[in-house]
Amino acid sequence: MKVVPAPSGKREIIQRRLVELSKDLGTKAYNDGEVVKFEIAE
Numbered sequence: 119m120k121v122v123p124a125p126s127g128k129r130e131i132i133q134r135r136l137v138e139l140s141k142d143l144g145t146k147a148y149n150d151g152e153v154v155k156f157e158i159a160e
Contacts, residue, residue: 140147
């Protein structure tokens with residue numbers, strides 16, 4: 119299976135949804151303008 123980046127228009131939608139879902143699960147996530155980053159507690 120080959121991984122390919124999402125098209126630009128879809129990428130923003132996916133990133134926004136990842137941040138929303140992470141918040142619902144209690145995980146801090148944010149979009150730094152290019153990628154979604156997660157703050158994982160140790």
